[in-house]
Amino acid sequence: MTNWDDMRVFLAVARAESLSAAAPLLKMDPATVGRRIARLEDALGAALFVKTPQGYALTDHGSRIRQRAAEAEEALGLAFDEGRGVAAGLTGQIRIGAPDGCANFLLPQVCTQIQKENPGLELQILALPRVVNLSKREADMAITVSPPDAGRLTVQKITDYHLHLACHRSVAKGVSSREDLTGRAVVGYIPDMIFDKELDYLGPLGAGGVQLASNSVAVQMQMLRAGQGIGIVHDFALPFAPELCRILASEIGLTRSFYLVRHVADRRSDRLNRFATALVQGLKAEVARLEQAA
DSSP states (O other), X not given: OOOHHHHHHHHHHHHHSSHHHXXXXXXXXXXXXXXXXXXXXXXXXXXXXXXXXXXXXXXXXXXXXXXXXXXXXXXHHHHHHHHHOSSSOOOEEEEEEEOHHHHHHTHHHHHHHHHHHOTTEEEXXXXXXXXXXXXXXXXXXXXXXXXXXXXXXXXXXXXXXXXXXXXXXXHHTTOSSGGGGTTOOEEEOOGGGOOSGGGOOSGGGTOOOOSEEOSOHHHHHHHHHTTOOEEEEEGGGGGGOTTEEEOSTTTOEEEEEEEEEEESGGGGOHHXXXXXXXXXXXXXXXXXXXXXXX
């Protein structure tokens, strides 16, 4: 006889593909997770995983069980949503995955306001230098800069945002034309770690190379604040760095978009729908407010 808690452990390992990665999510140690999986396999009379050098891979039987367990998880989530009541404030834990520009400069303010209005809500911001894997439940929803074209996902455009060439104010004094950019250090992404084509800001501008690079927008901003180099900066980030200013704004500028990506099944969740509405509205307003202040 199995119980839902065993299936919860199974789903965590199936998504994380290792005991050690699943353990923190389950608030268990890896050895305990391993014993729970072994107990479940004994109860079912079949192997659910095969241990490989890359981690724990599902067997055919495990893949079938995962599908059913995920459906049960979805049904339980919907049942809990119904139990909380539509009129009640949002509660429980919600994790949002986002590129670090959004995670650093927009989501803290937006999430703080939503949580203030819903004290029973626990919000987590997952900032990763890659696309968040929703199929593995790394997050409940994700903000992206490109709409995904695969998977059982729904996509909603949130808003456009703008970027311009910027530098320290002391550097800007010597820049009045494109010719003045020659020989200056360029700050940007590590070229082989650009995980989305929409983040390739410098390629279309014909930049010859990146002398100061990071896979983090926040680190790039600190490099520029240190007074060396020029780089493409989000307009909504500029109010956080008064030492920086836009240069050649009428000649060099980019427009990008944020999208909210969710599991198709989660559209049946009133709780997640209400949170998504608040998140989209908050992000639109925050981008507009910060860009106006830039």
